[in-house]
Amino acid sequence: MRKQFTFVAGIAALLMLVPACSSTTGTPAASSGGSAATKSGTATSLTDFGGIDALVKAAKAEGTINVVALPDDWANYGAIKKAFAVKYGITVNSILPDASSKEEIDAADKNKGTDKAPDVFDVGANVALSSTDRFAPYKVAAFDKIAAGNKESTGLWVNDYTGVMTVGYNATKFGEITSLDQLTDSKFKGQVAFNGKPAEAGAAFNGFLMVNGAYGGTFANLQPGIDYVKKLKAAGTLNLQDVTSGTIDSGTHGVVFDWTYNQASTITRLKAKGVDWKVFVPKGGEIASYYNQAVNKDAPHPAAARLWEEYLYSADAQNMWLAGAARPILFDSMKADGTLDATAAANLPSVSGTPATPTSAEASAATAFVKANWDAAVA
């Protein structure tokens, strides 16, 4: 009996029957005047609002913003969400912080027309490129300072920050690590992990590209990466549990392949406990990948969504990303006009060579390869 219930509950969860349960319909923005909400929803730049003050006023009237898939320890988002809330007096409602980029879009689809839908997205390249029909074009004030290759020309999506794939490890426990070869040593038994499953999660996928590159692979030849994973598995050092701050703190994961901006929060957190968490980029495995900002075209808080974007592309928020070891898109222009936080910039890990990013065709071919080979490699 129990199981039947569990099973049904499982299906219900699968379908994410959120819209069926949520009785709230209509946007709260409607309360501040229907025409204002419509206007905010179609605004493509500050000009449409008549300046930043009018935008702030409209956003404050909405009072809330729904952000999705922004964990506090990801790229310093905890501080950014808090700073935004304090600066504008707008409640930042952080929904599904651990969701994947795809689940961000699904959350928008499933909650469409309710005030639970996410207002803004922060998604990987693949999801951004294939979900443009869900985005509203919006050009932030700094739009022209961003190179053409880093944005969609009408502002449907814009690159926001990037990291470099790194190997983070507990130096207090394991000493200095300089090469991926060392990770097959038995002292790393059950300690080495990707941040997710490479066939499904962006961070893990790029972690895989890193080890692949370090062993002479290319975006078209991923066998060296699979061979390395097999080697880790055979040595018993690969850990298949999901990485969280909890598993790192408890010592379940001692070596983690992840973005610099995720390693940064681990470094800070563990320093307080007297543990030295260090990071290195393996030679040949320099991988970078931008995340992208986009506004939900059905955003329940259209003005707050646009204010959030303006805020993210301000020097304040860009420097907060930088303090979280993410390289913000306005890095170079801020360096030129002197608004860059030089101390934070100096803390970015050193990378030899230019980090590579797969094109979307290369990424989907690589995904198909990993999907076909990963499970067998770790079995």
Add this chain to the structure above:
Amino acid sequence: MTATTTTAGRDAASASRPVSPAVVNALGTVPFFAYTATFLVLPTILVVAGAFTARGGGFTLNGFTQVLSPRTVNIFATSLWISALTALIGAVAGGVIAYALSLSPTGSLGRRIFTALMSVTAQFGGVMLAFAFIATIGINGLVTRLLTPFPALTPDPGFLSSLGGVALVYCYFQVPLMVIVFLPAVEGLRPQWREATENLGGTTWTYWTRVAGPILLPSLLGSFLLLFANAFSAFATAAALISQQSVIVPLEIESALRNENDLGMDAYAQALAFGMIVVVALVMGAYALLMKRAARWSQ
């Protein structure tokens, strides 16, 4: 909510004019059917429809094509055998324990405590159970740490994330569940039957193979099927132990729904869920048949 309002409305109406008792009685079932429709029938329909719907809308067979790929068939096979294995272990161990328990005096303190313990552990599952094992024999588990001076005895840190580890953890709730569902059946064995067998010259062997065995068989198989469905549909425990390898079907469904590298896997996820519904429906159908047969002896 809807159900209660309807019932109240009809009751008010019945005060003014007579309504046949059958209708009033039927009203009592409304909450049940409303509940079943909302949480069983509707989701099933949505899963079936979703299995044929492409991400952008429109009909697709892509989901089922992927389900029939060798890789997915393999995942289904793993799911089926791990469920069967843990159900078998549960049925054998739990069956023996249930029989032993049935021999103890009814209502004795020891028996009451043991039964209570079984009821609790049978319900202990999901992430909490996984964590209990991780905290015991995981990499930094209590037992692992205590055994560190004896490398030969130290559990392999990867063990819990392997199929064997999952099977071990499943047995933690399978065995007690078997005890609970099988106990009424062994309690139904009357001492008189055994005495009659002995009076007619039968041995213990005769009793078990010709009398008790055939009587218990439907219940035993039925309980096995229940355990099988229990393991087959379990998700959270396995997800907490192994998250980066899709070894069983529910993990593959999660993986397909989450996938940010390939967005077109929704229909595949629903088709997998549909496959699970078919398996569970078959198992539950067989269970109903067996229970009908077992009921003959439980008067």
